[in-house]
């Protein structure tokens with residue numbers, strides 16, 4: 185029988201797993217750093233302004249989106265929620281910076297029928313042609329190759345290249361379509377076409393029934409949401425909830441240093457001594473788990489070590505007044521335009537509630553590096569924050585014509601913050617889980633390293649792991 189579970193890692197994945205576990209067993213959460221939340225990190229200035237250092241918007245769509253909203257409601261966070269609807273200018277206007285200019289991404293039927301630069305042809309004929317393109321034969325394929333084959337290489341070079349930089353900070357020539365956009369892969373497999381998959385469904389996995397908040401999101405057509413005190417309020421509410429429970433113990437500054445198999449489970453080595461647990465839920469980055477496992481888990485360790493990560497520099501800037509020449513969610517750059525500069529988010533457009541109440545200002549976030557970090561900026565340990573700040577300021581000036589200097593800025597270097605699901609990722613994750621099941625290891629894999637990187641995916645991974653664990657106990 186399972187009497188205790190140790191959750192390693194107190195990011196959103198670990199906290200979500202602890203939340204779902206706390207109803208049925210004793211839980212110990214070990215977080216290595218001095219705070220919970222991992223990459224969910226909101227900088228709250230004393231005047232009330234909020235600047236996001238990590239994620240800034242969560243999408244309410246799909247089973248995973250509904251699941252997060254159900255959690256938000258259960259935690260009593262509904263009064264804190266800041267929705268952005270589909271009709272909002274931030275959802276309608278998405279920009280690309282190509283050949284030295286900003287272009288609005290085409291939308292609606294008119295956008296599909298007309299030639300909309302930077303594309304050289306209307307998009308509709310490419311979409312219609314896609315229905316007749318034969319299924320791919322390979323087990324997995326890069327996103328660039330998938331979109332070039334089924335749509336057009338121009339769409340892959342510009343739109344998909346930029347999109348992958350704005351979600352994975354990664355290179356679409358190396359990222360896996362099956363792992364990064366499983367719906368596209370499934371649509372081709374089941375319907376023979378992405379378009380037909382979108383129209384008629386592609387046999388997606390589990391569903392989650394919407395609670396009242398998720399129903400409200402559907403009714404009001406939310407495109408994304410945040411919280412009044414920033415997205416970090418979500419892990420904070422989870423911690424607060426878990427602290428009330430007599431069966432949960434939470435520790436920060438408690439990094440796991442090693443794992444050893446025992447007859448009934450694991451011994452966990454920490455700086456403060458040894459702990460035991462019947463089951464371990466790892467919500468650590470894969471490579472951190474790889475460093476903890478014993479030599480008997482060699483094949484699993486080698487699979488965990490094959491997952492690379494990208495480093496992103498995040499520069500938050502505040503300008504006095506309303507200085508943007510366009511309104512929208514932000515702009516992305518394809519790698520051919522400027523490999524080191526991923527894009528700029530126009531934070532004050534979609535969440536003006538995070539502006540300082542004392543002055544009218546424009547808040548922007550410049551994101552740099554990603555899969556190109558080393559090539560452009562060199563060793564992350566050596567790069568100076570001043571250089572990153574000046575690259576960010578000059579991008580804002582060049583892309584948006586904003587000549588004034590920011591009145592406030594913050595530079596953060598997020599080392600290895602986002603896993604890169606390269607070709608074969610999904611098969612490797614299957615092999616990892618196969619090894620765990622064959623070796624009967626009391627171990628679950630949760631977090632952004634395996635089944636999706638969005639906040640929604642990571643929370644859902646915690647829920648699924650707990651459900652599988654409890655099913656196996658029956």
Ligand SMILES: Cc1cc2nc3c(=O)[nH]c(=O)nc-3n(C[C@H](O)[C@H](O)[C@H](O)COP(=O)(O)OP(=O)(O)OC[C@H]3O[C@@H](n4cnc5c(N)ncnc54)[C@H](O)[C@@H]3O)c2cc1C
Nearest residue numbers: 193195196197216222223238239240439440631632638639
């Ligand atoms: C800049 C940026 C922007 C993003 N934007 C969005 C967005 O807009 N929308 C969205 O949905 N997603 C976004 N994401 C993705 C999302 O934020 C992450 O994928 C998600 O937060 C990862 O959560 P996690 O719990 O899996 O991992 P983490 O947050 O990495 O948590 C892992 C935890 O484990 C701890 N740890 C490490 N080693 C040990 C050890 N040995 N012992 C104990 N603890 C240890 C770490 O300190 C950390 O707290 C963004 C990510 C970044 C970096």
Ligand SMILES: C=CC1=C(C)c2cc3[nH]c(cc4nc(cc5[nH]c(cc1n2)c(C)c5CCC(=O)O)C(CCC(=O)O)=C4C)c(C)c3C=C
Nearest residue numbers: 241243350351353513514515526527528529551602637638
């Ligand atoms: C480290 C990874 C990410 C970088 C770099 C990044 C840059 C970036 N993002 C936007 C605007 C939005 N991104 C949104 C969602 C989103 N972003 C990331 C990661 C990075 N973004 C993830 C994992 C997600 C979640 C995707 C999902 O499937 O839910 C959103 C909100 C949703 C939407 O409207 O699409 C916005 C807005 C810009 C402009 C940018 C610039 C480099």
